[in-house]
Amino acid sequence: xxxxTGKEKKRVFTPSEIRNKEFSxxxxxxxxxxxxxxxxxxxxxxxxxxxxxxxxxVSTPEYKTKELVERAKxxxxxxxxxxxxxxxxxxxxxxxxxxxxxxLRFTQKTMYDRLKIAIIDMTKILxxxxxxxxxxxxxxxxxxxxxxxxxxxxxxxxxxxxxxxxGKGDGSSGRGEGK
Numbered sequence: 600x601x602x603x604t605g606k607e608k609k610r611v612f613t614p615s616e617i618r619n620k621e622f623s624x625x626x627x628x629x630x631x632x633x634x635x636x637x638x639x640x641x642x643x644x645x646x647x648x649x650x651x652x653x654x655x656x657v658s659t660p661e662y663k664t665k666e667l668v669e670r671a672k673x674x675x676x677x678x679x680x681x682x683x684x685x686x687x688x689x690x691x692x693x694x695x696x697x698x699x700x701x702x703l704r705f706t707q708k709t710m711y712d713r714l715k716i717a718i719i720d721m722t723k724i725l726x727x728x729x730x731x732x733x734x735x736x737x738x739x740x741x742x743x744x745x746x747x748x749x750x751x752x753x754x755x756x757x758x759x760x761x762x763x764x765x766g767k768g769d770g771s772s773g774r775g776e777g778k
Contacts, residue, residue: 614649616644620638622634
């Protein structure tokens with residue numbers, strides 16, 4: 600690992616690199632067990648320092664700000680996704696409603712056309728009835744005169760025929776009296 604600060608590059612070691620570092624052996628060199636033991640101690644101390652640095656980093660305002668920004672970003676992405684889905688749903692509903700409106704308009708036009716035809720037909724029927732009524736008034740006057748005459752005839756028949764009916768009730772007939 601390398602860290603860059605300014606123009607100079609610093610090599611950052613991992614605890615594992617320190618523990619596993621091997622040196623070349625020379626005659627009259629250091630005791631290998633002692634060197635290995637020291638490297639393990641250094642690696643452990645270094646690991647503790649890295650943990651401490653991470654703790655400090657987490658507690659800095661910059662880190663907290665960055666963390667808050669990340670959380671806010673995720674939250675915003677979640678909201679945007681929800682709104683996108685909501686928009687898709689609403690667009691689908693809008694298309695459905697537009698189709699329904701179109702169907703209703705078609706039905707309205709059909710009903711309007713049928714009503715218009717019915718009105719025209721009724722107007723024709725009414726005109727025919729008016730013409731028939733005008734013709735029937737003249738016929739009706741004639742018919743009324745005929746009915747009055749027929750009623751008078753019926754009344755006369757009843758008056759003249761009632762005697763005969765009474766005579767028949769007695770068992771005698773009007774013709775049989777003279778004989």
